[in-house]
Amino acid sequence: MNRKTVIIGIDGVPYKLMDDLSNKGIMPYFQKLKSKGIFRKMRSSIPHISSVSWSSIITGSNPAQHGIFGFTDLIPNTYTLSFPDFNALKVKPFWHHNENKKYVIINVPSTYPVKPLNGVHISGFISLDMDKAVYPSSLLGKLEELQYEVDVDAGTVRTSKSLFLKKLTQTNEARINTYRYLWEKEKWDVFMFVFTGSDRLEHFLWNAYEDKTHEHHQAFLNYFKRVDEIIGEINQRISDNDSLIILSDHGMEQIKTNVNINYFLEQTKFLYLDKSKKEYNQITKKSLAFSLDPGRIYLHRESRYPHGSVKEQDEKNIIQDLTETLSNIEYNNEKVIKKIYQKQEIYHGTELERAPDLVLIENPGFSLRGAIEKNTLFEQDPILTGKHTLEDSVLFVKSENADKIVPPSPTVEDMVSILSKLNK
């Protein structure tokens, strides 16, 4: 018998929220499912952002293997930020593991531009041109008819939260109609469908979740109600022999304050900027280190950057100084940094050389930022109220042998291995 697997992604949804909303009856379908499978907290990638995390989820590998360390990286020998995409991914995603199986992959972040596969692939954010976001391209007309959009325009939220919510719903409904269409039309073995509006909603309106009097509280809950209905619908469409995985790439929590790491590095004489230049071109020869979003610290190596000045023999001392200095950042007598990882502690693989030298893990509520043109260490975010968390993304697995194949403390790197062991 042909057993099928469905993977439902809910971008940025924390374990806590899924548990809370299902207990409260807002996600009744998931509530019923919970007891029929394994529902665990999953550890996100380091750093805990979508591009890194989804790349680990779909390849089962470590960032130093798949090569994606953040939404941004610097183009070699320049200070120009590049936004690595699917072309930069060094490890094949699971849908290229078995050419005999047929896949439908909808809206997985960081998979643009798409490449041919046995099946259908519509990439998730960031997707710039529709014609490079869809395989096969013969599907473009149908998607246009379904008014499919990869993402709600994030600019809208600045103009009107209500309009943003309206667009979020429209985008979500079009995506749901697309999944329904492809579910019926395609013959598939693995079907992966990711909700990404969840992440947008949480970033911009996390306060609407926590504050019951917030004018958009109900709209916030409604979104997850709809997600739950689709979980229910999909669960109903599959048989008991099929497997269902529900997962998220990272968690979310309320922002207490933003922390501008590059500003801190400037103040502590690790970073010197020439303000007449633009963006990271401001980094001058005197600089020893700088940060990229969210808490990645790079030594300003002589061998790697146009004005790099850090020599190999000094690296160890600078790393030590940086670690000591950064661990002292305090906000109202509260430590901002929970843990500082050196790259060899967390990364392994051929891309290790390109990895950040240090990665900062923050205490709850602190949103670490790598923007370079800031003139204060702490600031309230003008737009965002939610920030990612490391430890509490979601993993739910329903299959015959789920209890045997889900590790006790899963991480995003385990998904591909779980997938390969399903129904065996």
Add this chain to the structure above:
Amino acid sequence: MVKKNYKANKKFHNKDRTCWNCPAAKLKGNVDFRGCGQSRKIMSARGDEHIMIECKRRPELGRYEPTITFEQCPQWEKTKYGHLLKNMRIMILGIDGYLGWTLALKLAKLGCRISGIDNYTRRNCVKERGSHSVVPIVSMEERLKAARKVLGVDIEFREMDIRDRKKLKKFLQKEQPEAIVHYAEIPSAPYSMIDAKHAIEVQNNNVLGTLGLLWLMKDIVPNTSLIKLGTFGEYGTPLTGRPLFEGIFPSDAILKWDNREWSLGGELTPRDPISFYHVSKVQGTFNVYEAAKYWWLRSYDVMQGIIYGVHTDEVAAGPNLRTRYDVDEFFGTVVNRFVAQTIMGLPITVYGTGEQIRAFIALEDAIECMIRLIASPPEPGQYDVVNQVTGLHKLNDLAETVAKVAKKFGINTQIQRLENPRIEAEVHPLEVESTKLPDLGFRPKVSLEKEITRIFELLTQPEIKKRIEEKAHLFIPKTTWSGERKESEVLEVYEPGTKKKKGYKGILHQPQK
């Protein structure tokens, strides 16, 4: 007030410009990774938001922020005019004209890939008024052949009216220019004042031609910079003596009224055109300004002083490469006309008091300015204005200078004042700001006397002298701004050097070194 902190005349004035300015950068929108969100709108970077681009020339770079500097980018090569995009694709609209042809040769010689359109409006208008270019010019076909043979350059030419949007669309799609120089306008004040038909044709060609071009650029080449020729005549000559800023008020310009104050910084300065032709130029300014605002197009509007001269190394490289030279009342610019009159042994004709002060620039300098503008494209959505001028001269003084140079060629001449056919201020102050081009490394290279000397050298050649003689009856203006057609009466004739200088003196704020 003269600014003292001019940037030094850096050879590579544009080295710190980035992809943000580069026409090869395809703007893909805006992204805020912290909110994991993407926007198709193009916004400038706001701290945590990044602008995403792809490079048409270096697709292997993927998507990135537009911060690679011209100095870092291998596509921007060093030239004597600063960094210039390798084999830059430049389209010149009005390539057969006085400026268009001259610029085309200079750029092609620099290694740019030049394309151009023209429907020979200028040739036809001059012919219609009974005149011809006194420096003989060959057909476009012959010009292109000469360019290939003498200079070793190929130019892609299409005969086309700028208003033929269907044709222009195809050509833009094919050529994908990285800069567009727009000279395709009818450049004559008196021509626009002949009668309704001529006024309408000037405005139709100039205004609608530009408007149609903007719509095409929006769809086909939205990242390409448009360098559009304006004119000092757009500003007029404010009698208060208010300086002519570079199109846009500086931030410290203040409007005071009713005991209250407002900053005018960033607003367009007033325009006070002085003919229906100049009105068409003002209208063009507004259309370009709006297009930049609505569609993120980028443009330099070049307020060019009155142009004169005959020389660049390229046009002088062979007889079939020469650019045109007109001397009639419609298309002959003032210095060019004065020299021709002198060579004919006729008095130099000055309109009215001759106290009018105008901005001027020699052909060679004007062409260099254009190249520097091409090399330093504005930012997306930026409409900028430059005053392209190297000297302010009173018409009386110009006449004296021409007479002085004429003497070196053994020609004695007189100056005669005519009734002014135009309606314009005849006595006025003039103060002009011109610092943007110097900031791009431009310094005037050709003095007035030097270029007038070059003109004499060329125009005194027998064949050309003969061609001037054939059209000498067209020197004296017959087109008046009042609508009456009559030849201007002579007010006064005098010997050069016999008049005392008086009245206002033009003030130009521009570094000379």
